[in-house]
Amino acid sequence: MGGCGVPEVEVLFENHSLTPLSLELNVSGFTVKVKAYVDTGFMGEISGVKISSEYARYVKHKVISTINLADGSEVPIYYTPNGRLTKLEGKACDLELPVVFMDGPSLLGCRFLKRCKLCLDGWKSVGSLVV
Amino acid sequence: MMVTQSSWSHAEGVGHTFRGDYHDFPSYIERWLNEFTRWSSNDDDLESKVELGKRLVAGLGEAFLKRNYGWYVAVSLDSGRVVARSKSLENLNRLLIRKGVEEELYVERVGYGAIASML
Numbered sequence: 001m002g003g004c005g006v007p008e009v010e011v012l013f014e015n016h017s018l019t020p021l022s023l024e025l026n027v028s029g030f031t032v033k034v035k036a037y038v039d040t041g042f043m044g045e046i047s048g049v050k051i052s053s054e055y056a057r058y059v060k061h062k063v064i065s066t067i068n069l070a071d072g073s074e075v076p077i078y079y080t081p082n083g084r085l086t087k088l089e090g091k092a093c094d095l096e097l098p099v100v101f102m103d104g105p106s107l108l109g110c111r112f113l114k115r116c117k118l119c120l121d122g123w124k125s126v127g128s129l130v131v
Numbered sequence: 132m133m134v135t136q137s138s139w140s141h142a143e144g145v146g147h148t149f150r151g152d153y154h155d156f157p158s159y160i161e162r163w164l165n166e167f168t169r170w171s172s173n174d175d176d177l178e179s180k181v182e183l184g185k186r187l188v189a190g191l192g193e194a195f196l197k198r199n200y201g202w203y204v205a206v207s208l209d210s211g212r213v214v215a216r217s218k219s220l221e222n223l224n225r226l227l228i229r230k231g232v233e234e235e236l237y238v239e240r241v242g243y244g245a246i247a248s249m250l
Binding site for chain 2: 039041042043044045046047050061063064065066067068069070074076077078081082098100109
């Protein structure tokens, strides 16, 4: 059993990447359900969850800042410190996470992984995530 | 959708004098809301807010920036004042939640700029 009451979650390798995880988030009071990829390249203290920028318009109290991309560019983003992970792969959970609003696929970053134990078995194409 | 005479009068009474067709009133509101939504979700608008935020931080003065080098600062885009500052972003985020600030905020790490990276 993990730190936020979630038992081990199985992750699989498919097409040379980890399968996305189903998340349910509470973002400033409203519920968002997304499928997010684990991204070890998403780093920094706000690297909790990244979801589509479409959701930003529903969040009342959001903060503006910038993040650096791999090509060296600096892009503006909205984020809210007021996010909670309430379900992971259908299992109830309660983890405070900052949420970044940005175009592209949903991601789980290093700020989330800091609270987890991620084990990967490349030979068997399986892994496990303990929150 | 039909608009009653009373709601029409009320709309005029609160300063939204409408000069179009009487039955167009709801679509007029809808058009205005669509325009506002498009404006508020515009990426260019976000970029201009970041520009404004950067200018506000730069304008805080050399002494402040030197004293707070490496600290995270949250500046209000409405008033230009520093709402919160902290050595860690995690702590700054906690402060912002606790304060429940309603203004639009810009956050920067003094001397560094971007607060995260996506590689």
